[in-house]
Amino acid sequence: MWNDLIINVNGESVLLDALGAAFLPAHRALVVADMHFEKGSSFARTGQFLPPYDSRATLLKLAEAVGRHQPAVVVALGDSFHDGEAGGRIGAEERAMLDALARVAEWVWIAGNHDPKPPAWLGGRTAGEITFGGLTLRHEPHAELHLGEVAGHLHPCATAAKWGRSVRRRCFVSDGLRLVLPAFGAYAGGLDVRETPIAGLFAGPYHAYMLGRTRVYAMAHRKSA
Amino acid sequence: MFPEIFNAWFAARGWRPRPHQLALVDHAMRGESVLLVAPTGGGKTLAGFLPSLIDLAQKPKRARKAALHTLYISPLKALAVDVARNLETPAAEMALDIRIETRTGDTPLSRRQRQRHLPPDILLTTPEQLALLIAHPRAGQMFENLRTVVLDELHALYNSKRGDLLALGLARLSALAPAHRRVGLSATVKDPALLQRFLVPQRAGTEYLSELVVARGGARPxxxxxxxxxxxxxxxxxxxxxxxxxxxxxxxxxxxxxxxxxxxxxxxxxxxxxxxxxxxxxxxxxxxxxxxxxxxxxxxxxxxxxxxxxxxxxxxxxxxxxxxxxxxxxxxxxxxxxxxxxxxxxxxxxxxxxxxxxxxxxxxxxxxxxxxxxxxxxAGELDGERPRAGGLDVLAQHVLGTACAAPFDAAALYEEVRSAAPYAALTRRDFDAVVDFVATGGYALRAYDRYARLRATPDGKYRLAHPRLAQQYRLNVGVIVEDPMVAIKLQGKGRPAGAGGRKLGELEEYFIEQLSPGDTFVFAGDVLRFEALREDAAYVTRASDPEAEIPSYNGGKFPLSTFLAQRVREMVSNPKSWAELPGPVNEWLAIQEARSTIPLPGQLLVETFPRNKRHYLCCYPFEGRLAHQTLGMLLTRRLERGNFRPLGFVANEYALCVWAARDMAAAKMDALFDQDMLGDDLDAWLADSNLYKRTFRNCAIIAGLIQRRFPGQEKSGKQVTFSSDLIYDVLRAHEPDHVLLRATYADAGTGLLDIARLSDMLARIKGRIVTRRLERVSPLAVPALLEIDKQMVAGAVDEDILHENEDALIRDAMRVE
The missing domain is CATH 3.40.50.300 (P-loop containing nucleotide triphosphate hydrolases)
Structure with missing residues (x-):
């Protein structure tokens, strides 16, 4: 059984999927951040041979989210490709998977700092940011408060502890005014939500919505001194 | 055979050479490798060096060129330094013209370079330094005159990954200096043959052993x-x-x-x-x-x-x-x-x-x-050790190191590697998979061929693709993988977290991550209050409350040995032996006998009883916490399928207790404890096990898949170090037969999960389970049940932890089904 969580961000309903994607039901838009395609192969150039299956794993997860929510539009919130040459390194099979996904929905590629210029062969359109009702989707959150901002870039993670053990998971972060998405890429790292780049975005209390196996868990966070 | 100067030296000290010291000189004269087993205090180290000192004393320095004569390897660098100091005494008192030096991570670079060109007569070092020495292009010159290798505290090394690294290094030395002989020094061990085998090159099909000298035991403790x-x-x-x-x-x-x-x-x-x-x-x-x-x-x-x-x-x-x-x-x-x-x-x-x-x-x-x-x-009886096969991850490191020294021929290197005892049974297929891993990652999807670290030479050898890789190798050498550590910094009260503070030491990251601000724990002799975790350190203040709340970091690393477990079981099974025990313990066992039963030798006692609206199943294998935890995971899966609705379990060194919503007395115990649980159930559980992921991380670091973290190149803001868990998940899903996953599985058998031991136990108790259905808790079950509040493990524990921490208001208000 699959449970999703719906939260309110600046007056818009946002469904948080445990795969790490956000869905905007009113606009039938699926949003994923920081896929970092071909991060694995970017390490190979220096002799570190990570398993070359990260793009495939990320795409399989994306296909699952698309299948589940049937979006009209898919928005990739930037850093979809790990570097400028990633589009050239990606395997033929993975490219075919991307093409297949592009046929079932409209695609918007937001530019990120890792991929200011996405590969030329990519379908869909590119943009710096895009607006859906009260929400503005962009790659990097602004330091000052922008109501309804939905961003990626920061790769938030949170930790929960009990019985002498801790669990670290990727998470969404929101205070109801703005939302930061977790990284979607199989090899994307993480930054703790208590660290300044994330905690500093919120003036008051905020929630970390941690990704569980089949559901999202809401954890309250208050800024410590 | 003893030169006069040595006799005089012993006499001047009021000593006589001990028989085992003389025996070692004898074996040296015959050019034989030998294992010396002696208790502490037996002049063991001197015995190991005497033949070298005698040989060097007989060849005045003028008559020999600067060449390394004896290489000494110790598991501890402090011991190497100490032994070097102790060796200076006889050398000085006999006025021997011998240069003795150590080489550790602390040795200044200039001296390390000089040691290659102008080696001392005797060099004292560690297995890691040996790996570095043989990975150097000039290794051949450095070792060509080597006569003796002395391996100290061999019992502590031979059956571990460091032992694998050492064995591979020795195999290389055999190629560089075929004439050298080896001396192993060991504390008393149950089975010296395993160490004798380690000391000498093996050849396919036959087992070769070094000579053996056993010193007279000391006074009974x-x-x-x-x-x-x-x-x-x-x-x-x-x-x-x-x-x-x-x-x-x-x-x-x-x-x-x-x-x-x-x-x-x-x-x-x-x-x-x-x-x-x-x-x-x-x-x-x-x-x-x-x-x-x-x-x-x-x-x-x-x-x-x-x-x-x-x-x-x-x-x-x-x-x-x-x-x-x-x-x-x-x-x-x-x-x-x-x-x-x-x-x-x-x-x-x-x-x-x-x-x-x-x-x-x-x-x-x-x-x-x-x-x-x-x-x-x-009684002079000791624990035996389960001999482990050499790790494929260690082999991968060695293959890269070999290429750093010179291009290698795969067939020749395979033969050389198999001469090392831990790798005697290595198949060519596994060897080739390791070489392929080193060259391109060894993936079925040949994605990295163009970035290969090893390339073919015209004469069919493998060479290093780039000198930069040799530098990387040197930074990552060794098989000791530390858990990620966090510095602990002590601040004055009222100072903002993250500012200044004196460093008290380091703790495992996983311990720190489970703390919340305000939690107290004991460290460096003080009760400390956790304030905040920042990128560079965990900040703490002194707590006024003397009682620390967080009980422990890092449980015992060493499980109860199989041998001692056997003796404890025998003791429990034999009421006659209880007389020597203190009153309360004697009484405890006697009541257990009256209320439940005392299992006969070879039997496994399984008890069931209700308590506080729950149903308990307790068993007493005495196989150590690790094996019991694995058993607990597997039993709960089966009980789940049997619809007993297990809720959790607790394991200690001696017992395992599972609790459930239904009475487990109805379960068929023989089927429940059947060995077939080590098949699919084990595989399914391993996929998610944190201990297994840690085992994978260690293998990945040793094999060079991910590089070690070094101080100064820590987390740089948002892109945190590469998480081995992410790699594990992807690799397991897409290439489950990869050589690194095979290495991890082999490791888990003897390491953190003790699967091999669990397997032996299940075989041992087959058909010998004795069950007792009790009305209330038995005396033997109490110690384990008392630990329930301190640890709690259940089937889907990660999800449970998330659930426990959740903001319930939001969950209830906002959930859509």
């Missing part, structure tokens, strides 16, 4: 077991009730070593002792998490003889001789007979006087364990 006739705790590991005994024992000794099993125990014991220390005796603390300067200070004070006691963990199990130590106090479970012998041997390094030891059991099961261990030690 005097081992006391502290016992209270009034009170023996049911559970716990702190032995608080016995601290007055411990203090009294310290007072009667010149210098005492107080051994405990974990760092948190060390901290607690140190605190408890100081509370009783009315005379202000100098008592110090020593464990691996303390800042190195602090540890060195303690060691120096110990050498000066200015301490009355040191509370220590296994960091002091091996190592430097401290002549003044005349009492060893072991708090808690001995875990193994060999380990106990080793620790007792730290007192009194003179062969003819008995070592004096006090064992302090902290709970009832530990009383049994202490008695069993003492009986074994006095």
């Amino acid at each position: 005097e081992i006391e077991i502290s016992a209270s006739e009034e009170y023996v705790p049911w559970a716990g590991h702190l032995a608080r009730h016995a601290m007055a005994d411990v203090m009294a024992a310290i007072k009667t000794a010149t210098t005492a070593l107080v051994f405990v099993n974990t760092r948190s125990q060390a901290e607690r014991t140190f605190q408890e002792l100081w509370q009783l220390n009315d005379d202000n005796l100098p008592i110090a603390l020593h464990h691996g998490s303390l800042a190195p300067e602090q540890r060195r200070k303690v060691e120096a004070a110990m050498t000066r003889g200015s301490l009355r006691a040191v509370v220590a963990t296994s960091t002091l199990d091996l190592g430097i001789d401290w002549g003044a130590v005349d009492k060893v106090i072991c708090i808690g479970a001995p875990k193994g007979a060999a380990r106990l012998v080793q620790r007792i041997g730290r007192a009194n390094h003179r062969l003819d006087e008995p070592s004096r030891a006090l064992l302090v059991p902290a709970n009832r099961f530990e009383v049994l364990e202490c008695h069993a261990a003492r009986a074994a030690v006095l």
Whole structure:
């Protein structure tokens, strides 16, 4: 059984999927951040041979989210490709998977700092940011408060502890005014939500919505001194 | 055969060469490799070096060119330094013209470079440094005149990954210096043949052993077991009730070593002792998490003889001789007979006087364990070790190192590697998979061929693709993988977290991550309050509350040995042997016999009983916590399928208790404990096991898949170090047969999960399960049940932790089904 969580961000309903994607039901838009395609192969150039299956794993997860929510539009919130040459390194099979996904929905590629210029062969359109009702989707959150901002870039993670053990998971972060998405890429790292780049975005209390196996868990966070 | 100068030197000291020292010289004259098994205090190290000193003394320096004659390898760099110092004495007193040097990570670069061009006669070093030396293009010149390799404390090395690394290094040395012979020095071991085999090159199909010399045993140790006739705790590991005994024992000794099993125990014991220390005796603390300067200070004070006691963990199990130590106090479970012998041997390094030891059991099961261990030690019986096959991850590191020195021929290297005992059974297929892994990652999807680290030469060899890789290799060499550590910094009260602070030491990241601000814990002898985790450190203040809340970091690393477990089971099964136990323990077992039963030798007792609206199933395999935890995971899966609705379980060194919503007495125990649980259930569980992921991480680092973290290149803001868990998930999903996953599986068998031991246990108890359906809890079950609040493991524990922490308001208000 699959449970999703719906939260309110600046007056818009946002469904948080445990795969790490956000869905905007009113606009039938699926949003994923920081896929970092071909991060694995970017390490190979220096002799570190990570398993070359990260793009495939990320795409399989994306296909699952698309299948589940049937979006009209898919928005990739930037850093979809790990570097400028990633589009050239990606395997033929993975490219075919991307093409297949592009046929079932409209695609918007937001530019990120890792991929200011996405590969030329990519379908869909590119943009710096895009607006859906009260929400503005962009790659990097602004330091000052922008109501309804939905961003990626920061790769938030949170930790929960009990019985002498801790669990670290990727998470969404929101205070109801703005939302930061977790990284979607199989090899994307993480930054703790208590660290300044994330905690500093919120003036008051905020929630970390941690990704569980089949559901999202809401954890309250208050800024410590 | 003994040159006059040596006879004179022995005579001047009032000594005579011991028989085993003479025997080693004999074997050396015949050019034979030999293993010397001797207790501490037997002049073992001198015995190992005598033949080299004699040989060097007979060839004056003028008549020989600067060449490395003898290479000494120790598991500890401090020991290498200490042995070098001790070796200078005879060399100086006999005016031998011999250059003796050490080489460790602390040796200045200029000296290390000089040692390659102008080697000393005798070089003392560690397995890691040997790996670095042979990975150098000039290794051939450096070792061409090598005559002898001395391996110290071989019992502590041969059956570990460091032993694999050493064995591969020795195989290389055999190619570089075919004429050299080897001397192994070992404490008493159960099966010397395993070490004799390690010492000499193996060839397919036949087992070759080195010669063996066994020194006469020393005086029998005097081992006391502290016992209270009034009170023996049911559970716990702190032995608080016995601290007055411990203090009294310290007072009667010149210098005492107080051994405990974990760092948190060390901290607690140190605190408890100081509370009783009315005379202000100098008592110090020593464990691996303390800042190195602090540890060195303690060691120096110990050498000066200015301490009355040191509370220590296994960091002091091996190592430097401290002549003044005349009492060893072991708090808690001995875990193994060999380990106990080793620790007792730290007192009194003179062969003819008995070592004096006090064992302090902290709970009832530990009383049994202490008695069993003492009986074994006095009977001269020791634990055997399960020989492990050489790790493929270590081999991968070695293959890269070999390429750093010179291009290699795969077939020739395969033969060389198989001459190392741990790799004698290596298949060519596995070897080729490892070479392929080193070259391109070894993936079925040949994505990285163009970035290959090894490339073919025209004559069919493999060469290193880029000199930069040699530099990477040097930074990552070695098989000791530390858990990620976080610095602990102490701040004044009221200072903002993250500003300044004095570094107290380091703790495992996983311990720090489970703390919330305000939690208190004991570290470096103080109760500390956790304030905040920042990128560079965990910030703490001194807590005013003397009671720390967070009980432990890092549980015991060493499980109860199979051999000692067997002896404890025998003791429990034999009511006649209970007479020597303290009253409360005797009574405890007697009531168990009356209320439930005492299993016969070879049987496994399984009890079921209700308690507080739950149903319990408890069994007593005595196979150590790790094996029991694995068993607990697998049993709960089966009980789940059997619809008993298991809710959780608890495991300690001796027992496993599962609780469920339904009565498990209805389960078919033979089927429940059947060996087939080690098939699909095990695989399914491993996929998600944190311990398994940690095993993978270690293999991935050793094999060079991910690089080590170094101070100064830590987390740089948002892109945190590469998480091995992410790699594991992807690799397992897309290439489950990859060589690194095979290496991880092999490791898990003997390492963190003890699967091999569990498998042996299930085979042993087949058809010998005795069940008791009880109306209430049995005496034997109590210690494990008392631990329930301290640890709790359930099937889907990660999800449970998330669930427990959730903001329930939001969950209930916002959930859509």
